[in-house]
Amino acid sequence: MKLSKSFKPARLLGTAMTSLALLGTGLSAQAATDEYLLTVTRPNQLHVIDTKTDKLLRSCDVPGTFGNGGVAPSPDGKIAYVMTNKWEDVVGFDISNCKIVFSMSQSTPKEQVKSIISMAISADGKELYTVQNPVTLHKDHFETQQPRLAVYNTADGMDAKPVRTFPVDRRITKLGYIEATNEVILGGGDVKAINAKTGKIRTLAKLQNWDRSPEGWVPPDAFQMHTIGEHIGEYIMPYFTIKWNGAPGDMEKAEFLWGMTRIDTKTGELTSGEVLPFEFIVFNWLTDPNDSDIVYGAFNTLSKHNIKEGKTLKVHNMPHTYYNINMLQDGSKIYVGGTSSDISVHDPETLEKIGSIQLSGDMSTSDMRIAKVQR
Amino acid sequence: MHMYLHEEVLKQMKHLKSFNKKAKMLDAAVSQGDVEEVVAMQSVVGCTSVNDPGWEVDPFGGLGSLCQPMESDLYGCADACWWPAQVPDTMSSHPNWSQDVAKADEDWRKIDAIFPESE
Numbered sequence: 001m002k003l004s005k006s007f008k009p010a011r012l013l014g015t016a017m018t019s020l021a022l023l024g025t026g027l028s029a030q031a032a033t034d035e036y037l038l039t040v041t042r043p044n045q046l047h048v049i050d051t052k053t054d055k056l057l058r059s060c061d062v063p064g065t066f067g068n069g070g071v072a073p074s075p076d077g078k079i080a081y082v083m084t085n086k087w088e089d090v091v092g093f094d095i096s097n098c099k100i101v102f103s104m105s106q107s108t109p110k111e112q113v114k115s116i117i118s119m120a121i122s123a124d125g126k127e128l129y130t131v132q133n134p135v136t137l138h139k140d141h142f143e144t145q146q147p148r149l150a151v152y153n154t155a156d157g158m159d160a161k162p163v164r165t166f167p168v169d170r171r172i173t174k175l176g177y178i179e180a181t182n183e184v185i186l187g188g189g190d191v192k193a194i195n196a197k198t199g200k201i202r203t204l205a206k207l208q209n210w211d212r213s214p215e216g217w218v219p220p221d222a223f224q225m226h227t228i229g230e231h232i233g234e235y236i237m238p239y240f241t242i243k244w245n246g247a248p249g250d251m252e253k254a255e256f257l258w259g260m261t262r263i264d265t266k267t268g269e270l271t272s273g274e275v276l277p278f279e280f281i282v283f284n285w286l287t288d289p290n291d292s293d294i295v296y297g298a299f300n301t302l303s304k305h306n307i308k309e310g311k312t313l314k315v316h317n318m319p320h321t322y323y324n325i326n327m328l329q330d331g332s333k334i335y336v337g338g339t340s341s342d343i344s345v346h347d348p349e350t351l352e353k354i355g356s357i358q359l360s361g362d363m364s365t366s367d368m369r370i371a372k373v374q375r
Numbered sequence: 376m377h378m379y380l381h382e383e384v385l386k387q388m389k390h391l392k393s394f395n396k397k398a399k400m401l402d403a404a405v406s407q408g409d410v411e412e413v414v415a416m417q418s419v420v421g422c423t424s425v426n427d428p429g430w431e432v433d434p435f436g437g438l439g440s441l442c443q444p445m446e447s448d449l450y451g452c453a454d455a456c457w458w459p460a461q462v463p464d465t466m467s468s469h470p471n472w473s474q475d476v477a478k479a480d481e482d483w484r485k486i487d488a489i490f491p492e493s494e
Binding site for chain 1: 434439440442443444447448450453454455467470471474475478
């Protein structure tokens with residue numbers, strides 16, 4: 001295996017949005033916005049953290065057994081939708097007082113329905129989407145059914161029912177929403193988008209079914225947990241691949257590479273390609289709000305990279321594994337969380353630790369989302 | 376590694392006689408080539424569908440890229456049903472497992488093992 005430090009990205013990302021444009025839009029929005037960090041811990045509590053002070057504001061008890069800790073904030077930042085009860089139910093909280101304003105249960109006595117990570121909110125906040133994976137519970141066997149996108153009206157409040165459903169692929173996890181086209185992003189074997197009014201599906205980026213020759217490339221292995229990128233309106237998803245520079249399987253000549261698929265959730269513009277040599281594992285990439293060529297990753301390390309140059313700029317060793325990473329929209333602080341019960345706060349410039357937020361339980365697979373509330 | 380295991384299983388199946396209805400259906404599917412290829416870790420899909428090496432070795436053949444310590448990863452594997460053979464699956468079969476242990480790294484002594492109910 002060759003881990004080349006002089007890697008040159010084959011298909012560069014980040015040309016669509018200039019750093020200047022990001023900086024300009026960010027500054028006007030920041031002045032009037034309060035940002036709250038949202039995450040869920042075992043046994044089952046939603047935590048609301050003030051990012052000005054990095055102090056815990058309140059903890060809301062979530063009904064049901066811990067699920068995946070999935071959190072989707074409403075576009076106005078006031079409601080946090082939490083996936084709970086063994087990945088089956090969604091409960092919406094007013095984050096200012098923990099009042100439950102929305103609930104839905106997907107399973108029935110005859111049909112078990114799990115949503116694997118997949119939950120998203122429309123850009124106007126009126127609809128909530130899940131991908132349902134139904135299994136009919138017969139007396140002597142289970143029967144898997146066609147997965148479907150389920151659409152809920154958030155205004156329906158308690159015990160809401162789907163208003164529309166559409167068939168979708170298996171193995172869909174991370175969802176997003178494209179404002180310009182009113183489509184739900186379906187992160188699965190390939191990245192697709194579905195019109196939530198008509199059910200029409202189009203492919204955005206091929207991964208599992210990409211067109212490259214197996215003589216030259218290994219099909220990408222995409223990791224699609226945790227919704228990342230809302231701090232600047234992105235849907236970002238890493239993948240891993242191997243480029244065979246010799247015969248397939250010749251590890252001496254092979255290059256192990258990180259790639260990513262990045263979608264502007266406002267316009268739907270997508271870029272996808274290899275960006276960095278695979279030197280260590282990260283669970284997700286996160287784009288710097290002030291320079292779209294700079295990304296951060298977290299796992300056993302917190303790392304900073306320039307994807308235009310294909311270089312790792314800094315690596316900071318972490319005291320334990322973290323699954324999840326997020327940052328403020330002005331780029332002033334990075335939050336690293338998931339797994340255990342502490343969120344580690346870091347300076348994006350130096351990657352040094354500048355704070356810690358202690359929680360009452362383990363985050364496990366929970367999301368760590370930013371809710372932006374206009375003052 | 377996953378493809379090797381898959382082929383080995385298929386090879387062994389040639390020497391076995393199908394006993395019940397489900398085994399006969401699987402046998403027929405194998406002979407018709409209808410059994411889907413195993414796809415390793417293409418995406419997270421819940422119980423038994425993720426074919427991941429486990430905690431034994433990382434992608435580089437070492438240990439440095441495994442989750443550390445394992446207590447930080449324990450609930451992440453149980454809740455996502457990532458390795459249901461190694462960790463009780465809280466998604467379906469054992470939802471109440473260790474619900475009273477909020478912090479695995481501090482209270483790992485309180486975490487119980489799972490035993491078959493008949494024993």
